[in-house]
Amino acid sequence: MTWKIGGEAGFGIISSGTMLARAYSRAGYHILVTNEYPSLIRGGHNVVTVRIATEPFESLNRDVHILVALNKETINLHKQEVAEGTLVVFDPKDGEPGASDFPKKVVLVPVPFKDLVTQLHGEPVMRNTVALGVTVALIGSDFEMLATVIRDQFRKKGDEIVNQNIAIAKAGYDHIKQTFGTETSMYLSQVQKKEDQLVINASEALGLGAVRAGLKFAAIYPMTPINALIGFLADHAKSLGIVYKQPEDEIAGINMAIGASLAGVRSMVATSGGGFALMVEGLSLAGIVEVPLVIDLGMRVGPATGMPTWTEQGELQFAIHAGHGEFPRIILAPSDAKEAYTLTIDAFNLADRFQVPVFVLTDKYINESQWCVPKSYVTGEVVIDRGKLVKDGLVPLEGTSSFPRYRTDTEDGVSPRSVPGVAGGQYFANSYEHNEEGHVTEDSAKRIAMVTKRMKKLAAIEKEARPPTVFGESDAELTFVSWGSSRGPILEAMKLLAKNGKKARLIHYSWLYPFPSGETMKLLSPATRLIDVEQNATGQLAALIREHTGILIKEKMLKYDGRPFYPEEIVEKVI
Amino acid sequence: MSSITADTFKTSFLPTWCPGCGDFGIWLSLKDALAKLGIGADDGLIVYGIGCHGNMYDWMKMYGFAGLHGRALPVAQGAKLANHKLPVIVVSGDGDCLGEGGNHFIHAAKRNPDICVMIHDNQVYGLTTGQASPTAKQGFKTKSTPEGVMDEPVNPLTLAITAGATFVARGFAGDPQGLTALMAAAIEHKGFAVLDILQPCVTFDKVHTYPWYRSRLYKLETEGYTADNKLKAMERAMEWEDKIPVGIFYKEEKQTSEDREPALAEKPLVELPLTIQNLDELVHEFV
Numbered sequence: 001m002t003w004k005i006g007g008e009a010g011f012g013i014i015s016s017g018t019m020l021a022r023a024y025s026r027a028g029y030h031i032l033v034t035n036e037y038p039s040l041i042r043g044g045h046n047v048v049t050v051r052i053a054t055e056p057f058e059s060l061n062r063d064v065h066i067l068v069a070l071n072k073e074t075i076n077l078h079k080q081e082v083a084e085g086t087l088v089v090f091d092p093k094d095g096e097p098g099a100s101d102f103p104k105k106v107v108l109v110p111v112p113f114k115d116l117v118t119q120l121h122g123e124p125v126m127r128n129t130v131a132l133g134v135t136v137a138l139i140g141s142d143f144e145m146l147a148t149v150i151r152d153q154f155r156k157k158g159d160e161i162v163n164q165n166i167a168i169a170k171a172g173y174d175h176i177k178q179t180f181g182t183e184t185s186m187y188l189s190q191v192q193k194k195e196d197q198l199v200i201n202a203s204e205a206l207g208l209g210a211v212r213a214g215l216k217f218a219a220i221y222p223m224t225p226i227n228a229l230i231g232f233l234a235d236h237a238k239s240l241g242i243v244y245k246q247p248e249d250e251i252a253g254i255n256m257a258i259g260a261s262l263a264g265v266r267s268m269v270a271t272s273g274g275g276f277a278l279m280v281e282g283l284s285l286a287g288i289v290e291v292p293l294v295i296d297l298g299m300r301v302g303p304a305t306g307m308p309t310w311t312e313q314g315e316l317q318f319a320i321h322a323g324h325g326e327f328p329r330i331i332l333a334p335s336d337a338k339e340a341y342t343l344t345i346d347a348f349n350l351a352d353r354f355q356v357p358v359f360v361l362t363d364k365y366i367n368e369s370q371w372c373v374p375k376s377y378v379t380g381e382v383v384i385d386r387g388k389l390v391k392d393g394l395v396p397l398e399g400t401s402s403f404p405r406y407r408t409d410t411e412d413g414v415s416p417r418s419v420p421g422v423a424g425g426q427y428f429a430n431s432y433e434h435n436e437e438g439h440v441t442e443d444s445a446k447r448i449a450m451v452t453k454r455m456k457k458l459a460a461i462e463k464e465a466r467p468p469t470v471f472g473e474s475d476a477e478l479t480f481v482s483w484g485s486s487r488g489p490i491l492e493a494m495k496l497l498a499k500n501g502k503k504a505r506l507i508h509y510s511w512l513y514p515f516p517s518g519e520t521m522k523l524l525s526p527a528t529r530l531i532d533v534e535q536n537a538t539g540q541l542a543a544l545i546r547e548h549t550g551i552l553i554k555e556k557m558l559k560y561d562g563r564p565f566y567p568e569e570i571v572e573k574v575i
Numbered sequence: 576m577s578s579i580t581a582d583t584f585k586t587s588f589l590p591t592w593c594p595g596c597g598d599f600g601i602w603l604s605l606k607d608a609l610a611k612l613g614i615g616a617d618d619g620l621i622v623y624g625i626g627c628h629g630n631m632y633d634w635m636k637m638y639g640f641a642g643l644h645g646r647a648l649p650v651a652q653g654a655k656l657a658n659h660k661l662p663v664i665v666v667s668g669d670g671d672c673l674g675e676g677g678n679h680f681i682h683a684a685k686r687n688p689d690i691c692v693m694i695h696d697n698q699v700y701g702l703t704t705g706q707a708s709p710t711a712k713q714g715f716k717t718k719s720t721p722e723g724v725m726d727e728p729v730n731p732l733t734l735a736i737t738a739g740a741t742f743v744a745r746g747f748a749g750d751p752q753g754l755t756a757l758m759a760a761a762i763e764h765k766g767f768a769v770l771d772i773l774q775p776c777v778t779f780d781k782v783h784t785y786p787w788y789r790s791r792l793y794k795l796e797t798e799g800y801t802a803d804n805k806l807k808a809m810e811r812a813m814e815w816e817d818k819i820p821v822g823i824f825y826k827e828e829k830q831t832s833e834d835r836e837p838a839l840a841e842k843p844l845v846e847l848p849l850t851i852q853n854l855d856e857l858v859h860e861f862v
């Protein structure tokens with residue numbers, strides 16, 4: 001069942017989606033919340049879509065089953081998305097839509113939003129609360145399920161506000177029960193709740209993964225779509241014993257994070273493409289001074305300011321090639337909140353073990369969409385591996401006076417690292433090419449030795465590169481190839497294709513760089529029909545595959561309108 | 576008594592500065608100031624900018640970070656927040672700190688981290704063979720300004736005072752004793768300490784020579800000046816040409832950037848446990 005609510009920005013549209021999802025998540029249903037909004041605070045059109053199901057699923061479907069229109073514009077903009085029998089909820093005061101306004105046969109559900117709010121002395125902004133009551137009634141759920149969420153949401157604002165909101169939601173609920181009868185086509189059957197679930201977006205999940213991995217310092221300049229991460233870290237800085245610093249710009253941000261990492265704590269930055277463009281020089285610095293660093297690059301529509309609140313996968317090649325000079329890096333790309341949590345923990349361990357920058361490449365769609373994640377998934381034991389960080393018993397190399405921080409004789413190119421303040425560990429972290437103690441050098445042999453040492457890390461990392469994940473059977477007639485957030489819609493598309501008797505397979509990359517070329521050769525070479533599915537205009541993963549394996553994927557499904565893929569459009573294009 | 580002396584900081588490298596460069600005086604004074612304060616090679620961190628000044632790390636044995644041009648202050652602030660027990664000193668230049676890194680300078684001052692920044696102020700970009708720096712005075716002829724500098728100069732002192740620095744001073748590279756005392760005071764100051772150091776560039780500036788400065792400099796302390804008033808400090812900081820003051824212009828005690836972080840109340844971040852104590856509570860917010 002897919003529920004969509006639309007209305008003017010500033011009318012609590014986004015938070016109503018979270019509340020509805022929380023109510024159903026608590027009851028044991030599976031949920032996914034996505035939002036669409038323009039880059040402004042008031043007056044634009046905001047939309048939230050919540051899919052609720054009794055069984056697990058991977059993405060939204062295109063059809064909307066309950067459309068709640070808090071203004072007339074919502075109907076105009078979204079009438080094409082309705083299915084046969086969709087319930088269209090509207091306020092007659094906004095004008096009565098006719099059945100002929102819709103491409104399919106819908107059921108009109110008039111609800112006097114404005115009147116109900118006025119009768120209970122509420123503010124116009126509380127129409128979204130009426131909508132929640134209406135929705136719960138249409139789905140045939142118990143009102144108390146919603147009431148507890150409202151209580152938690154408004155608890156800090158006092159009993160009066162809590163009670164008023166409950167009364168307003170109840171008025172919507174009762175209105176449906178009285179006027180619409182007791183049964184609708186949207187009834188969801190009961191589920192057995194297994195355990196508590198979190199309703200969490202990928203930014204928050206990434207934050208949770210970071211603090212569980214021992215993050216202590218983050219310097220993040222505000223930018224859509226990573227602002228929820230700032231909120232998470234800032235809200236919990238005190239209780240978690242971490243420092244979140246808002247820098248004056250992204251250049252300061254990455255340099256602060258490098259400074260904190262140099263001084264021995266796990267640190268990170270997060271930004272979107274434009275902010276990352278400013279960080280590029282700092283990335284190169286992290287590469288040569290070999291400090292561990294985690295970067296969440298939350299992609300959005302570019303170039304330049306582009307469409308700042310919409311989604312795209314346009315920065316894979318940028319992340320791979322960013323930075324002047326050559327140095328190793330690792331690029332990971334989660335496809336949802338769960339993977340954002342686990343890959344972030346991996347990112348911190350990899351950064352420490354190999355003393356390199358590690359990217360967690362996300363996008364607006366996953367940064368701001370909310371998934372349900374079982375509580376046990378984020379409370380299990382976490383392994384923290386700080387690699388070759390040494391804090392005592394340090395001695396300088398014979399014949400020199402400083403600690404050989406950049407010694408070149410290690411097999412994997414990773415040298416023991418001391419931190420300022422540790423006795424016997426004195427060295428220079430030097431952005432100039434340097435010798436083993438960090439002193440500047442322009443000597444040919446020493447330059448070669450140091451480049452070789454750094455690039456040995458790339459070979460060591462390559463040994464640990466994770467192969468792509470394979471979904472579906474190897475005898476499938478078509479093979480999708482994807483990375484990051486495209487995974488969900490493709491997996492849903494595969495379900496639809498199976499219903500049509502078409503066998504499909506997905507080869508999905510969460511680990512993108514260093515590129516797992518050997519496994520890719522093995523998996524892709526025998527495939528008969530390969531289809532590259534990406535949210536960009538050039539096929540950046542396909543280019544990477546071509547570069548590293550020679551395999552040319554001719555068939556590409558590229559989308560760059562700022563909206564995530566829908567499973568149905570994938571199906572339509574391959575059949 | 577501390578066994579730390581200027582020799583503690585010796586490395587196998589010798590300075591590559593031009594003979595007579597003001598950087599020598601600054602380097603010698605810094606070593607003396609650190610020895611005086613008992614800060615040894617393993618005890619603190621110096622973050623260097625890029626420029627002639629920044630090459631100092633090679634002959635200065637102490638934990639050092641030579642990063643990017645203009646970005647020394649953010650690195651220093653990150654390191655300080657990670658370990659606020661660690662003395663953190665920034666060795667920067669007028670181009671590094673006030674040109675490329677100007678925005679960082681303003682924002683560092685407003686945050687008041689317990690960091691001391693020493694600005695090697697010689698009005699030129701020496702390492703790139705003598706172009707005008709942000710502090711170059713109007714009319715000064717350099718490689719990039721053959722007809723003389725057109726713009727007004729940046730005044731590091733008035734900028735620091737208005738931006739919120741809590742210790743603002745000026746020293747002279749040709750006065751080792753006076754400079755050592757100022758450096759020690761700047762390092763000891765709890766808060767953002769800005770020490771602008773006038774420094775002749777003997778190769779690319781034939782105007783602002785040692786004698787040029789010596790004939791104009793006077794010490795604020797000899798005039799009974801007290802460094803506790805921003806307006807008075809501004810007035811003195813704007814004196815130039817015939818009489819140029821050195822000494823401490825302004826000083827106040829204020830909460831530092833680190834004081835304001837609740838996470839740093841007991842221990843430095845680097846000493847805190849990596850595991851979360853209140854995981855259940857944290858996770859429950861999302862249920």
